[in-house]
Amino acid sequence: MSYLSLDDVSYSYDNKNNAVESVNLEFELGEAVAIIGQNGAGKTTTVKMMNGLIRPDKGRVLLDGKDTKGISVAQLSHHVGYVFQNPDEQIFQDSVEKEIAFSLKKQKLPQTEITTRVKDAARLCHLDNKLNEHPYNLPYSQRKFVTIAAIIAMNPEVMVFDEPTAGQDHNSIIRLNKIIKKLTSMHKLVITITHDMSFVVNNFKRVIVFAQAHKQKEGSPAEIFSDESLLRKSKLEPPVIGQLAKKLGFSNVLTVTDLLRVVN
Template identity: 60%
Template sequence: MTYLSLKDVSFTYPNGFEAVQQVNIDFELGESVAIIGQNGAGKTTTVKLMNGLLRPTKGDVLLAGKKTEKLTTAQMSHFVGYVFQNPDDQIFQDTIYNEISFGPKNQKLSKNEVLQKVQAAAELCGLEGVLQEHPYNLPYSKRKFITIAAVIATDPKVIILDEPTAGQDRQSTELLGRIINQLTKEGKTVITITHDMEFVVSEFSRVIVFAEKQKRREGTPAEIFWDETLLTISHLKQPYICQLAKLLGCDGVMTIQELLEVKEYEASMD
């Protein structure tokens, strides 16, 4: 069932720059969705329209079929949480515990409920041992997990991650994958803006491509990354495994395992 929808949404900034043109997207609960495209394609503007940080110039944003134009940004954040690309734009408390607990406390939850929310979010994000640390005692890459945990603790149905893998090592990227997998298992929708095509292939079942202020196509990773015309128009590159598969004449392959299976089959036919 569709939970979040953008219907013919456009947005023009006060200076007259039109950033998004007639975007239509529907999101169901429990799905993981990647939004990709070059800088300036309209990705970040679009997701900020989803949680009320920006308001459409034209069109409508709907939650469970109801227009959100009368909801405040604070009210929208209860349903659609947004994790900024730069954690330093979001962190403002003196301990990691206080940062994660800020949202639940403002939801008027009991002390026990707040504690449970913080512990669950901290454990999922690998922060359970550092809750009394000052956020800036952790490196930039780890501060990203503080902001992710802070949004998770408020329990929105939709969570938007803006470039979560930027500056992350392999271990942290794998943790991000586990977080997304767990959230979708809980019936939440995770929408992620990323330039990391390998991360898209490994973690997302649905990909939306933006180019020149519009949504160009959506589909599975295979449908997107083997559409060479789309990639050219959108100025995107195939993931490395697809590039290798193409060199080996194995179009359509998306993983190393698939590539090995194709080559083994070919060898058996010789």
Template identity: 60%
Template sequence: MSFLKLENVSFSYPNGFEATQNVSAEFQLGEAVAIIGQNGAGKTTTVKLMNGLLRPTKGQVLIDGKETKSLTTAQMAKRVGYVFQNPDDQIFQESIEKEIAYGPKKQKLAAAVVEERVQEAAKACGLLNVLKEHPYNLPYSKRKFITIAAVMAMDPEVIILDEPTAGQDRESTELLGKLIQLLTEKNKTVITITHDMEFVIKEFQRVLVFAEKQLQKEGTPREIFWDESLLQISALKQPYICQLAKALGYQDILTMDELGKKVSA
């Protein structure tokens, strides 16, 4: 049985604007899933329905078989953690250590468990040496890892990352990839909204494409990025390697290694 399931979910704001329509999707524990699409396609609204920040106006969301209408936002946050695109919307403590510890403390965990959670999350996010620092002493890109660590420390089964690679350099993007691998190895589900198509190719085996407020297709990166009609509907561009392969007359290429083998064959 899927751990997280959306069944014909729609959401309309009080002014009548419908932000997402009839979305159905399932997520298993231990998988990493990318969600892509242009701004306004319905991506962020959909993931906010997954953790209770928004509630569906039609359809239902189920977590571990239980409909979320019967759960409080706090109860859902224990199961599905959300890392905002802008870390400054999430950070409010006076030190990085306190920021990471806040969630576990609210869960009323023993002090030793809180400390263990803080140390583990900080280590994974490259923050062990700066725990006593004020969060705003770190640059914007590093503050994103503070918010990721804070959610990780609460140990939810599902972690949603909203545009985690935005503003990140290569080293930080590689760390994000390692974090996703670490979390899935721990049987966590990682759902990532991103506009970074190269990141999608490298880190994800399953991709959901949104356009016109609906889920248009789900599949592997190869199935998505070589579906030209889908890309046109979704106003998405192929990743650079796919564009290069196409210009050279090749199809279904996703990596430089694949292209190199084709060219040298």
């Protein structure tokens, strides 16, 4: 049995046109999964159903075999952590340390455990020297890591990242790579919505494509980006390296390593 599954879920914001229609998905702990597609394809609506921010009009969301219908958003947040695309929609404390610790204090955990979790999450996100800073004194890219650290400290089994690479520089994206690898090594399920196709091919073995409120296909990056009809329908393009390689007459190239292999 999958740890998290969506069973024929649909949802409409206006009771007329479905934002998500008849979607079936299954996820296991220890996976890193990318969800891609154009704006309005149904990606964010789908992941918000995973932690109860949106409840499906039709179908079920199952977490560890249990229907989440009767579970509150607060209860679900202990199991499915959600990092919003815009960190300013989540941050409201006056120090990085307080922001990361907030949910832990709400859970009334022992102070020693709170301190340990805050320090560990801050270190993983390269914020250990920023704990006394006001979050809004930090640049946008670091504020995103504050919200990631806050979710990591809660230690949910599932973590959903919405556009984590937006506004990040090269070093920050490398840091995200390491965070995802660390979390999956801890047997966490990491689900990431992103428009960054290079980030997808470098970090995910499983990719799910959405378009027109439906799941179109799932597979490896190679399977997804070699499917030209799928890319046309979903209005997606391969990573820049793949596009360059195609112009040079090379196929099945998605990364710099792939390009060096076929050129040499």
